[in-house]
Amino acid sequence: MSAWFAQHLAALRDALRRLAAAPLNSLLSLVVIGVTLTLPTAGWLAIENLRQLTGDVEGTQQISLFLALEAGRRDVAEIEARLRQERVGRWRFVSREDALKRLQAAEGMAEIIASLPHNPLPDAFVVTPADTRPESLESLAESFSRWPKVAHVQLDSAWVKRFDALLRLGRLVVLLLGVLFAGALVTITFSTIRLQILAQAAEIEVARLIGATDAFIQRPLHYFGALQGTLGGLCAALLVSAGFLMLAPAVGELARLYGTSFALRGLAAGDVVILSATGGVLGWLGARISVLMHLRQLL
Amino acid sequence: MIVAEALTKRYPEGREALRNVSFTISAGEMVLLTGHSGAGKSTLFRLLAAIERPTAGSIVINGQNLTALSRKAVPYLRRKLGLIFQDRKLLFDRTVLDNVLLPLAIVGHPPKEALRRAQAALAKVGLPNREKTFPIALSGGEQQRLAIARAVVNRPAIILADEPTANLDAGSAREILEIFVAFQQVGVTVLIATHDPVSLPIVQARTLRLDKGEMSEPGSEQALATR
Ligand SMILES: Nc1ncnc2c1ncn2[C@@H]1O[C@H](COP(=O)(O)OP(=O)(O)O)[C@@H](O)[C@H]1O
Ligand SMILES: [Mg+2]
Numbered sequence: 001m002s003a004w005f006a007q008h009l010a011a012l013r014d015a016l017r018r019l020a021a022a023p024l025n026s027l028l029s030l031v032v033i034g035v036t037l038t039l040p041t042a043g044w045l046a047i048e049n050l051r052q053l054t055g056d057v058e059g060t061q062q063i064s065l066f067l068a069l070e071a072g073r074r075d076v077a078e079i080e081a082r083l084r085q086e087r088v089g090r091w092r093f094v095s096r097e098d099a100l101k102r103l104q105a106a107e108g109m110a111e112i113i114a115s116l117p118h119n120p121l122p123d124a125f126v127v128t129p130a131d132t133r134p135e136s137l138e139s140l141a142e143s144f145s146r147w148p149k150v151a152h153v154q155l156d157s158a159w160v161k162r163f164d165a166l167l168r169l170g171r172l173v174v175l176l177l178g179v180l181f182a183g184a185l186v187t188i189t190f191s192t193i194r195l196q197i198l199a200q201a202a203e204i205e206v207a208r209l210i211g212a213t214d215a216f217i218q219r220p221l222h223y224f225g226a227l228q229g230t231l232g233g234l235c236a237a238l239l240v241s242a243g244f245l246m247l248a249p250a251v252g253e254l255a256r257l258y259g260t261s262f263a264l265r266g267l268a269a270g271d272v273v274i275l276s277a278t279g280g281v282l283g284w285l286g287a288r289i290s291v292l293m294h295l296r297q298l299l
Numbered sequence: 300m301i302v303a304e305a306l307t308k309r310y311p312e313g314r315e316a317l318r319n320v321s322f323t324i325s326a327g328e329m330v331l332l333t334g335h336s337g338a339g340k341s342t343l344f345r346l347l348a349a350i351e352r353p354t355a356g357s358i359v360i361n362g363q364n365l366t367a368l369s370r371k372a373v374p375y376l377r378r379k380l381g382l383i384f385q386d387r388k389l390l391f392d393r394t395v396l397d398n399v400l401l402p403l404a405i406v407g408h409p410p411k412e413a414l415r416r417a418q419a420a421l422a423k424v425g426l427p428n429r430e431k432t433f434p435i436a437l438s439g440g441e442q443q444r445l446a447i448a449r450a451v452v453n454r455p456a457i458i459l460a461d462e463p464t465a466n467l468d469a470g471s472a473r474e475i476l477e478i479f480v481a482f483q484q485v486g487v488t489v490l491i492a493t494h495d496p497v498s499l500p501i502v503q504a505r506t507l508r509l510d511k512g513e514m515s516e517p518g519s520e521q522a523l524a525t526r
Contacts, residue, residue, distance in 0.1 A: 007407050206388045209350065210449070211378035212405045213371075 008219065015223035018196065026228070029192055033232025036181045036188070037279060038239045041267075043174035045240060049265055051167060061132045063141050064154040065125040071149040076123055082147060088140060089130035096121045122151060134164050182282050185232070189225045189286025196221060197294045204295070218291050222284055229283020233276035241267055300326050301347065301457070301488070306356035308342050316342040318512045320356070324490060326456070329483040331499070332492040334509035340492040341385060343509070344461045347490075348382055349373050361456065378406060381450035381487075383460035387442055389434045389449075395421070396430035399448050406453055420452040421445075424478055440471030447478055457488040464499065472499070 019026045067075060076093070083091050099121040104110045129140055141155040197204065204217055244266040255262040267275075301324040308317040316339045324330050332340050345351040346358060349365050358365040361379070368376060390398050399420055403413035421427055424444040434442055443463055450458060458479065464472035476491075476499060483489045493499060496506065508515045 003407050006409055010404060010407075202388075203390055203393075206390060207401060207405060208374075209348070209377065209384070209388065210382060210402050210405065211374045211376075211453075213374045216374075216405055 007216075011219035012223050012227075014220035015227050018220070018224055019227060029188065029228055030231050030235050033185055033188055033229065033279065033283075034235025034239055036184050037233055037236035037275065040174055040178040040181050041236055041240050041275060042243060043170070043177055045244070045265070045267065047167060047170045047174055050170070052265060053262055061129065061137060063127045063129060063137065063144060065127065065144050065147075065150050066152040066154070067123045067125075068149045068151040069120075069122050071123055075149040079125060079147060079149070083125065083127065087130075089128050091125050091127040094124045094126060096123050099124065182278075185229060185279065185282045186286040186289070189228060189283045190290040192228065193221050193225055193287045193290035194294050196224060197290070214295070217295065221291050222287050225287025225290075226280045226284040229278075229286075230276045230280035232283070233279025234272070236279070237267055237272040237275050300324065300359075300361060301490070302359045303343075303347075304357050306343070306346065306358065307354045308339070308346060308351065309354045315354075315512050317346070317353075317509075320509070320512075320514045322507055322514060324488060326488055327483065327486050329479070329489045329504045330491070331496055331504045331506045332490060332509065333496045333506055334494065336494050337511075338494075338509040339512045340494070340509055341461055344385075344459055344492055347459055348380060349376055374405075378402075378453060379455055379457065381447075381453075381455035381458040383443075383446050383450045383458070383463050385461040385465070387446045389442060389445060391434050393433075394430065395426065395432050395434065395437070395445055398434065398445060399452050402449060402453050416452055417448075420448040423451070423481075424448045425474070438471075440467050440474065443467065443471070443475050444478070447475070451482065451487075455487070458482060458490070460489070460491045462493055463491060464493065465495075 065079065067079070080093065096119050100113065100119050103121070104113050127140075127144075129137060131137075131140075137155055141153045144150055145153045207217055244264065248264045248266070251262070251264045301322075303323075304321050306317050306320040307315060309315045320339075320343070332343065334340055342351065346353050346365075347360070349368060353366065356366075360376070363376060365376070390401070393401075396414075396417055399417040400413055403416055408416065418427075418430070421430065424447050426441060426444045426448060429437070429441070434445060437445060447460075447463070450460075460479065463479070464475055467475065479489050479491065491499075491504075
């Protein structure tokens with residue numbers, strides 16, 4: 001066990017030595033990998049922020065229940081009881097008299113309304129649901145419409161739906177970007193490791209001739225790829241955080257002007273860990289493929 | 300102990316480099332493998348180190364049959380052999396010390412123990428105080444000492460040396476041979492391939508002679524001039 005550990009430690013040290021042996025090349029690779037990972041990460045962060053923004057905007061996601069004209073006090077009480085029982089969120093009752101009064105207050109409407117034989121407006125409930133996911137809103141509206149004496153249900157979430165579809169599209173774009181750039185990272189590592197193998201052809205040959213196993217030869221190369229990927233991930237985290245620091249004040253100012261308290265969300269420590277780990281795994285993968293393809297040719 | 304039986308090696312594009320070669324080398328023996336250039340000495344060396352596989356015949360080293368050896372087992376066989384290559388195969392971008400540390404790293408010795416062993420090996424071949432030097436700064440004889448130090452640092456029971464004194468002046472050649480003799484005297488089996496046995500001022504050794512891929516007098520014993 002400790003021999004196993006010592007061998008891995010030696011391989012890691014070897015990989016570090018190789019990284020440090022060509023500092024300019026290493027730095028260049030890290031920047032390239034960092035930039036590669038920056039784009040999908042920034043995209044993901046933007047989507048996360050937009051999602052949070054829609055969660056913050058209130059009052060736009062309402063469901064209006066219009067009762068039938070013949071509905072009486074008892075029907076209203078029944079609806080009220082159901083709303084309370086189902087715990088759908090907050091709601092407000094707008095009686096037909098209130099609605100008429102409000103309409104009369106509107107300019108130019110008073111005369112028209114005076115000419116009507118009776119109040120044409122129904123009683124209504126305006127519900128602000130607690131659960132604002134579009135699919136929940138839809139199913140809620142659907143169930144409302146089956147309640148007794150409910151004549152019409154209006155869901156004011158058309159723009160929310162549109163926005164949600166847009167978010168979903170954005171997420172898909174970010175996912176595709178992620179896959180594309182993951183492939184790029186694997187490719188970059190693949191070629192760095194290929195160069196490493198070529199540069200060390202003599203050393204690899206000698207090591208094999210005097211009893212090195214495949215694992216002994218491959219291990220430092222795997223570590224090199226994983227290390228480069230991990231550091232590249234950290235580099236990306238640095239770039240994204242720098243962009244965040246530049247944008248945050250401007251966004252805060254904008255939010256203040258609109259009277260909301262929205263604050264831009266940056267990369268959390270957990271995100272940085274995931275990003276570096278992803279870089280490490282992809283780097284290892286690129287190194288693994290390169291090793292499998294190029295080491296065989298050498299002997 | 301090395302037992303070779305009816306060894307034949309035919310290179311894909313060439314004629315037979317070895318034909319029906321049989322011999323036995325006992326543990327602790329010193330053997331000279333002689334023959335003109337092109338006789339098949341290096342081919343035999345590569346067969347013994349499992350760098351090449353024989354076309355026919357078998358090799359058994361210390362009870363291990365090389366012809367039945369799996370690819371995975373080859374490295375472990377080579378670790379038991381001290382190999383000195385005709386072209387030395389030193390790493391010129393590594394220091395003298397790092398060259399000797401390589402076999403120890405391969406076996407997986409802890410750093411302190413490895414350093415101690417490497418220094419001991421360098422002292423044994425007469426290369427002390429050159430640890431930080433690069434091989435390019437060494438003379439031909441010193442480079443050969445380094446190659447020997449790297450070969451023996453894992454204390455192999457068998458040393459195989461391919462033309463270890465080629466391109467060395469008589470004095471250096473003599474010193475190199477004395478190193479091999481010292482190893483043989485502590486029980487190591489030594490096989491030295493050379494195209495020029497006359498220039499070897501060797502003490503006592505059996506000679507195996509290869510002639511155009513065939514062993515002329517298999518197993519013939521021949522004491523060379525005592526110095
Ligand atoms: N890799 C090879 N491919 C084809 N022929 C080879 C190869 N190595 C050696 N030979 C041939 O095998 C014969 C023996 O070569 P070698 O074993 O190097 O002899 P020696 O070491 O005694 O000079 C020579 O004819 C040589 O040309
Ligand atoms: Mg030769």
